[in-house]
Structure formats: structure tokens, C-alpha cells
Amino acid sequence: MLVITKALGKRTAQEGKTGKNTYTAKQAHVELAQKMQARDAATAPSVGDRVAYVMIKGVKGQKAYELAEDPLYALKNNLPIDFEYYLEKQLKLPLSRLFDAIIPNTSTLFYGEHTRKKFTPKPTTGALAKFIKVANTCISCKTQIKEGALCKACYSKAPQVYLEKTLQANQFEKAYQELWSECQRCQGSVCEEVLCTNRDCPIFYRREKVRQDMQRVRGELDKMSLSW
Numbered sequence: 001m002l003v004i005t006k007a008l009g010k011r012t013a014q015e016g017k018t019g020k021n022t023y024t025a026k027q028a029h030v031e032l033a034q035k036m037q038a039r040d041a042a043t044a045p046s047v048g049d050r051v052a053y054v055m056i057k058g059v060k061g062q063k064a065y066e067l068a069e070d071p072l073y074a075l076k077n078n079l080p081i082d083f084e085y086y087l088e089k090q091l092k093l094p095l096s097r098l099f100d101a102i103i104p105n106t107s108t109l110f111y112g113e114h115t116r117k118k119f120t121p122k123p124t125t126g127a128l129a130k131f132i133k134v135a136n137t138c139i140s141c142k143t144q145i146k147e148g149a150l151c152k153a154c155y156s157k158a159p160q161v162y163l164e165k166t167l168q169a170n171q172f173e174k175a176y177q178e179l180w181s182e183c184q185r186c187q188g189s190v191c192e193e194v195l196c197t198n199r200d201c202p203i204f205y206r207r208e209k210v211r212q213d214m215q216r217v218r219g220e221l222d223k224m225s226l227s228w
Contacts, residue, residue, distance in 0.1 A: 002054050002081060003205065004054070005052045005053075005199075006028075006050065006051055007049070007050050008029060008045050008048065009047065027065055028053060028064065028067075028068035029053055032068040032070060033051050036070060039073075050200065052070070052199040052200065053069060053071065054068070054071050054081060055068060055069075056069045056074055056080060057079075057080045058082075064085070067082060071205055072208060075209055079121075087110060092110060095109060096109075138150050138151040138154055139161065139224070140161045141153065149220070161224070165220050169217045169221060172210055176210045176214055179206055180194060180207065182203060183203060
């Protein structure tokens with residue numbers, strides 16, 4: 001998991017109090033707590049809580065503490081993760097120590113052909129979203145099209161694409177049901193709605209990610225139903 005957690009041991013400056021019990025230096029989890037308080041004070045972390053965050057990509061010149069974001073907020077808004085931060089600050093040193101005895105040059109683990117393929121989601125909010133214009137694309141080959149769900153090249157195989165998307169939707173639904181059932185067993189009831197908001201649990205974020213993927217594929221199926 002890419003989620004980092006740190007305890008909020010003091011008040012934030014946004015709470016309007018100063019003194020020895022208030023953070024003075026800029027820290028990632030503190031800045032995020034202030035942002036979360038501005039969004040929704042009722043659900044924002046308070047003193048004594050652990051603040052979970054991920055590091056997202058920002059614009060040139062932004063400080064590292066400004067790039068901390070709530071994992072759930074990042075998931076819902078497709079904010080791209082700063083993979084270079086995790087590689088350089090979190091993974092590079094321990095992996096180098098681990099493979100140093102069997103690989104002569106451990107730097108080959110982090111650079112080369114196998115590191116060139118990177119996936120960057122299209123953010124729906126934040127600084128990067130201002131520079132991105134979402135265009136209509138073919139749901140099969142991702143070619144940009146003016147309207148509809150499939151391009152001319154893929155239209156002839158529409159039944160096959162529809163079947164593939166249906167299978168994907170079924171797989172996501174099954175995965176979501178399994179995660180939901182696991183959360184129900186964890187809370188001690190398989191007949192009630194899951195109320196858990198434990199952000200230290202990896203299943204919490206996996207459940208949200210699978211739910212979004214399921215909705216995305218369902219949207220593609222609905223799009224095909226209207227245009228096919």
C-alpha cells in the first residue's frame with residue numbers, strides 16, 4: 001500500500017490557537033488535516049487521530065508537504081500518485097539493500113525499459129485538472145471520437161466488446177461482494193450495512209477502488225446500449 005499514516009499530536013494552525021501545542025513547521029499530514037478541515041470539519045482528523053495520506057503529483061515548484069492528499073479523496077477524483085516520490089523516498093534504499101548481494105548494479109532496478117510504462121489517470125479536480133480536457137474516446141481502442149461508444153474500426157466487433165465489458169463488470173461485482181462480505185464479517189454482522197471507516201485498513205481503499213471500476217464499466221455498457 002502507498003498510504004502513509006502519521007499521528008496528529010498537536011493542534012493545527014487553522015484551529016485558531018497557537019503555543020507549544022501547535023505545529024509551527026510545515027508537515028505533510030498537518031497540511032492535509034487543515035485541508036480536510038476546510039472541506040468538512042465534521043469528518044476531519046483531530047488531535048490524537050492518525051492522518052492517512054498519499055503523495056500526489058503536483059505542478060513544478062510545489063513543496064512536498066503541499067502534495068499530501070487524503071487517499072479516499074485521491075481515489076474519487078483520479079488524482080495521480082507521485083510514483084517518483086515513492087520510488088526515491090520509500091522504496092529505492094530498502095530494495096537496494098535487499099538486492100545488493102545478488103545484483104552487481106542495483107540501479108538497474110529503477111531505470112531502464114521496464115520502468116518506461118507508466119499509467120497516469122485523468123484528474124477531475126486540482127491544479128492538474130485545469131490543463132486537461134477530457135475527450136470522448138472509443139471504449140475499446142481509446143481512439144478519440146466525436147460521439148458514440150466505438151470508433152469505425154471497432155464498430156464491427158461491437159458484440160465482442162460488449163461481451164468483454166460485461167465479463168469485466170461481473171468480475172468487479174464479484175470482487176466488490178467478496179470485499180463487502182469480508183468487511184461484514186469483520187464488524188460481526190453479515191446482515192447489516194458496512195459502517196467501517198477505518199482508513200488504516202487496506203480493504204477500505206480496495207473496496208472503494210473496485211466500486212469505482214465497477215461503475216466505470218457499467219457506464220461504458222450503458223454508453224454502448226445507447227449507441228449500438
